[in-house]
Amino acid sequence: MPLADLSRALAEQQLSTIEPALSRVDALVSRPVVVPEDAWRGAGATALAAAELDLAARIREARDLLGQARASLRAALATPDG
C-alpha cells in the first residue's frame, strides 16, 4: 500500500476515534463546578473551590488540544496527497 494511502487510512481512524472522545471531554467542560460550602466550610471549601476551578481550566485546555488535533487531521485528509 502506498504511504499516502496508509497515512490517510490511519488519519481517518484517528479522527473517528477522537470524535467521541471529544464529545466526552465537551461533557466534562459543561460539568457544573459546585462546591457545597455549607458542607465543607471555611478553608476546606475555599481550597476545594480553587481545585475545582483549576480542574475546569485544565479540562478546557485538553478539549482545545483535542479540537486542534481534529482540525489538523481534517486538514491533512483534505489535501490531495494527505
Add this chain to the structure above:
Amino acid sequence: MDERAAPPGPDAPDALPVAFRGGGELRVATVGSSLLVSDALLAHLERLRELHEAADAVAAVVAGAAGWTDWAAVPGVPAALRHAGRLLDEAATRLRAIAERAAALDAAARVALAGAEQGEAAVQHGLRLASAVGAWELGAIGVPLLLMLATNPFVLAGLVAGGAILASDGGLARLQRWFLDHPRIITSPEFVEFVRLAVQSRDDLDRGARGVPLPLDLVVGESTAGGELASGGAAVILAGTAFGVLRDSDTVARPVRASAETAPPRGARERLDRIPEGGRVRIEVYEAPGEPRRVAVYVGPTDTFSVLPTDAAEDMRSNIEGVAGGNPASTRAVVQAMRDAGVTAEDEVQFLGYSQGGIVAAQLAASGDWNAVGLETYAAPTGGVDLPEGLAGMAVRNSDDLVPALGGPQRDTDLLQVERRAFTPGDDVPPIAVPAHQKDAYRATADAIDRADSAAVREQVARMDAFAAEIAGRDGATVTASEYELDRVWQDAPQGGR
C-alpha cells in the same frame, strides 16, 4: 430529562402547611458508616469520582489513538499529520493529569471525611462516658438523697402541698400549655441528643443506685450496650402490669378495605403518604405471570397512647415493647394480617412504617421469617434493631424529633440513614405536641429525599420504586391492596374502645 418527582408547588393539592415548608439540609450516613454528611457533600464527592473515571477513560482512548503511528518517524508525511500526532500526545498527557488530580482530590476529601468520622466517634464516646458518669452519680448520690429527703416530714409535706397546688389550680394544664407555647424546648437537636444519652444511660443510674463501683459500671456498660432498652422496657411493663396498666392480650387483624387495583408508588413522598392512619396496616400484592410475587407492607403509627386496656394493638405497651426489642402486639397483629393476605416466606417483601409502624417494619425485616428485600422507616426509634445486610431503602428521621432518640443511638449501619432538621432556627415552630414528629414534618423530609442530589440517596429511592414498578409494568400484572385494623382481643376484661 430529570425523572425525579417534582416537589409540589405551593398551590398543589398535596402542598404542605406553611409551618412545615422550612427545615434544614438532608444529611446522610451511607451503608457501613455512622458519619452523617450532607447530601450536597456526598454528591460533590460522587462528581469528583465520576470526573476521575471519565478523564481516565478518555485519556486511554486518546493515548491509544496517538500511539498508533509515530508520524515524526515516517518520512514524507504531511506536516498537518505530524502536528496532529503531537497534539494528541499532549492531550492524552493532560487528560491523565486531570484524572490523577481528580482522584487525589476525591481521596483527600474522603480521608478528611474518615478523620471527621473518627472525630465524631470520639465525641460520641466522650458524651456517652460523661453521660454514664453523670447517671451513675445520680444513682449513687441522688437516689439515697431523694429517699432521705422524702422521709423528712417537712420536705414530704412541702412536696404534697406543691403537688396539690399544681393539680388543683390547673397547674398541670398550665405546664402542658407552657410546653406547647415554647415548642423550641423539645424541638432542638440538643434536646434530642439529651434524650438519646438519657436512654443510653438508664442502666448506669440503676447500677449507681445499687452501689456498683463506677469503673465496673463503665466496663459493664460498654459490654452490654443496647441492653438498657430491654431492661428498661421490661421494668416499665412489669411495674405497669402490677397496677393493671400496660397489659398484654391476644391480637387479631380485621380486614377493613380491599381494592383490586392500585398504581405503584413513585418516590419517598408517595410511599410515606401510602402508610395508613394509626392502628392499621396496608398490604399491596404485586403479581405477574412467571415472576416471584412481591408484597409491600405499610404499617401505620401508634393508634392510642393510653396505658389502659383498649382494643388497639398499636398502643403504649407495644411502643415500649417494640423499643425494648420484644414481640409487641402490633407486630403480632401485622403478621396475622400478612398471613391472612396470603403472604408466604418465599414472597419478596418490602416493609414500610411510620413511628411505631417503623418499629414493626424494622422488626419484621430483621426477623428472618420473611424474604425482606426493602425497608423504609420514618420517625422510628429503631437504633438498636440489628438488620440484615443488603436491604434496599432507608431509615428517615428528623434530627429535632425526640421519638427516634428513644431508641438510643444508631448502632446498625446496614441501612442508609437519612436525617434532616424539620425546623431551623429561623423557622416558626407550630404550637403542637412534638412538632418535628408530625407526619407533615416527615412529608417535607420525604420531598427533600425525592430531590436529593447524591447517588447514595437516589439509588435507594430508585430501588424502592423499582420493587413494585417492575412487576406492575409487566403484561398480565395484577395489583391488590388490602387494609387491616390491628386489634387487641381481651378474654377477661371489658373492652375499652380505641
